[in-house]
Amino acid sequence: MIDDGYGSYDTERRILAEVQADVEIVPCRGDAARVLEAARDAHALLVRESPVTAQVIEAMRHGRAIVRYGIGVDNVDLEAARAKRIYVANVPDYGVEEVSDQALTLLMAVARHTVRRDRDVRAGAWNVSREQKMYRIAGRTLGLVGYGRIARAFERKMRGMGVARVLVHDPYFDVTLANGVECVDLDTLCAQSDYISLHSPLTEATRKLIDTRRLALMKPTTILVNTARGGLIDEAALVSALQRHVIFGAGIDVFEHEPPRADHPLFACENAVLSDHTGWYSEDSVAELQQKAALDVARVLGGERPKYWVNPWKDA
Numbered sequence: 001m002i003d004d005g006y007g008s009y010d011t012e013r014r015i016l017a018e019v020q021a022d023v024e025i026v027p028c029r030g031d032a033a034r035v036l037e038a039a040r041d042a043h044a045l046l047v048r049e050s051p052v053t054a055q056v057i058e059a060m061r062h063g064r065a066i067v068r069y070g071i072g073v074d075n076v077d078l079e080a081a082r083a084k085r086i087y088v089a090n091v092p093d094y095g096v097e098e099v100s101d102q103a104l105t106l107l108m109a110v111a112r113h114t115v116r117r118d119r120d121v122r123a124g125a126w127n128v129s130r131e132q133k134m135y136r137i138a139g140r141t142l143g144l145v146g147y148g149r150i151a152r153a154f155e156r157k158m159r160g161m162g163v164a165r166v167l168v169h170d171p172y173f174d175v176t177l178a179n180g181v182e183c184v185d186l187d188t189l190c191a192q193s194d195y196i197s198l199h200s201p202l203t204e205a206t207r208k209l210i211d212t213r214r215l216a217l218m219k220p221t222t223i224l225v226n227t228a229r230g231g232l233i234d235e236a237a238l239v240s241a242l243q244r245h246v247i248f249g250a251g252i253d254v255f256e257h258e259p260p261r262a263d264h265p266l267f268a269c270e271n272a273v274l275s276d277h278t279g280w281y282s283e284d285s286v287a288e289l290q291q292k293a294a295l296d297v298a299r300v301l302g303g304e305r306p307k308y309w310v311n312p313w314k315d316a
Contacts, residue, residue, distance in 0.1 A: 001026065002039065002045055002046070003027065003029065003048035004027040011294060012046070015297075016297060019302045026038040030049060031050075032055075035051070035052065036056050039057075039060050040059050040060065041061060042062065043063065044064055044066070044300060044301060045060075045066045046069060046297060051076075052075060052077065057077055064087065065089065065301070065306060066087070066089075067088075067293045070090060070289070071090055071094075071095075072090070073088060073201075073310055074202045078310065082313050087300050089300075090310055091296075094288045095282075095288070096153050097285075099150045099279040100150050100151075100154040100156075102253055103227045110250065110251045110271070111135070111137060116132060137158075138162030141164065141167060141193050143167045143196040143197070144167070144169070144181075145196065145198045146170050146198065146200035146228065147170040150199050151170075151197065155181070167182050167189045167192060167193055168181045168184070169183070191218070193219075194223070195222070196222060196224050198225065198228045198229075198233070199228050200228055208231065208232070209233070212240070215237055215238065215246055215247060216241075218241075220246065220247065220248065221248045222247045222248055223249050223250065225252075227253040228254065230256040238266070242271050243269065249271035251273045253279045254277050258277055259276070296308055
């Protein structure tokens with residue numbers, strides 16, 4: 001393991017002992033040299049945030065698997081691993097309820113000015129509702145950028161809030177399977193949605209997907225929520241849009257660079273509610289994540305393919 005951070009690793013040790021594998025925890029925390037050294041003799045890597053570059057993968061003498069504790073695999077060089085026939089896997093079906101809860105929480109906090117109202121009431125203010133405009137959620141249009149498990153869970157919760165229309169932009173979604181949603185291009189989604197929630201993976205094609213031009217397409221009452229990857233948004237463009245009230249507000253759980261610097265300009269935006277990439281977290285989801293990641297390592301070391309294989313090759 002080239003990252004630490006969990007309270008216990010008993011689950012991994014128990015599961016991997018069944019395939020006679022030892023568990024070594026090396027807290028690299030993004031240090032490239034430590035990652036390289038830790039990976040050199042490893043048969044498998046379990047990784048959180050540290051980058052697993054082509055150089056690291058090339059140095060792996062016995063490498064058979066790289067498993068990410070999480071959904072996104074943008075910190076692993078998939079092509080380099082494929083070239084060496086090293087399986088890369090993630091855990092795409094953990095924390096679905098938690099992340100969709102976080103998206104809903106952020107949206108509601110922005111829509112109802114929860115953070116600002118809490119601060120003002122504690123300071124002695126009262127009945128300031130007319131100073132902070134709010135709008136009814138029922139009857140509005142929800143836009144989902146990416147339509148995987150988390151987006152669908154979020155849609156279910158927002159349907160319960162009374163949204164009347166759901167727009168989806170996802171180039172990998174089979175539109176023939178659409179049931180109660182409208183598949184549209186991203187510009188249409190930006191222009192017509194009252195609430196926009198991002199659920200796409202971060203790739204070169206999706207980096208800064210939400211930029212100045214697309215923010216300008218949005219309504220002045222639009223709320224933008226990001227619980228996916230910070231790089232999906234051009235942060236400078238978002239700050240400008242919030243400052244100029246091009247959109248109503250934003251709920252942000254993820255940043256392009258984490259943790260953000262102390263003087264990050266989003267901190268000064270009153271119409272933004274921010275959290276610390278904690279959408280994935282609950283005690284339940286941590287236990288689920290550790291178990292599923294360890295099981296995929298065990299599958300590979302036991303001679304099987306990983307359940308959540310993300311870099312397949314043709315002759316496998």
